[in-house]
Amino acid sequence: MFVPAKLQNMDDKLKLKSQVCFPIYALSREIVKHYRPFLDEIDITYPQYLAMMVLWENEPQTVNQIGDKLNLDNGTITPLLKRLAAKGFISRKRKSCDERVVEISLTESGKQLKSKAEKVPQKVVESMGVTPEDLMQLKAIVLKILDRAK
Template sequence: MKDPLSLKNQLCFPIYALAKEVINQYRPLLDELDVTYPQYLVLIVLWDNEEQTVGQLGEKLFLDSGTLTPLLKRMEQKEMVIRKRSSNDERIVKLSLTPKGTALKEKAKSIPHRIMESIGISQEELLILKEIIIKILNKKK
């Protein structure tokens, strides 16, 4: 490697560019549901788990409460989620889906397949890429 500070020699740049590109692929599909990419991720977690605390959600999505709070507030205004303080501990906020939030799951079912087609790599390549990314993310913990 001649110049370690050259853009073409940076690991971070292609990862950054790929993340932007993938999110851009999602945008028109999510516009159909009237959700942003971060809201879509929240919905995915709640579709898997009926109820989550804000803390649990933050851990799963690698987001802090300062980022999650306004995001969840907007989702609540759109009547997708309900935020409720725990009766046992006022500091804990529990999240659950509204019927509208639950209904969006059916509309979102085609998104993973449509994204896969738009990215243009095989299922096998995608699984390899995902394993490498997860390995890097888990090393951070």
């Protein structure tokens, strides 16, 4: 049943079925696919939804504060926030006391989006057909590993 990695022979090590990382990579993409139809309705992508979530929780925040929370670097978060600004959900303003810092705030439209977004998580869980128990177990082990790996 349980085969310790050490007992795996060399031939198996490179089989897709033996991999742990591939299922996680596949699941991550599968989750985003399940989010898509619901997020399409409110005109945002999954990474944009994550950024909005960070702001719904606390606002305003700087570009780096948002990037740090999502583990996304500048090359990803800057254009992402620009797209959210172009859609009118957030506004960008340089701090007068430190002109390096760009502060991101929610617009009225961005605040209103929150109530629509609140229904999304439950819809996704239903769409994926997973039980809350499995989800909690998954989350626990993922957080444990993520904590070590970072």
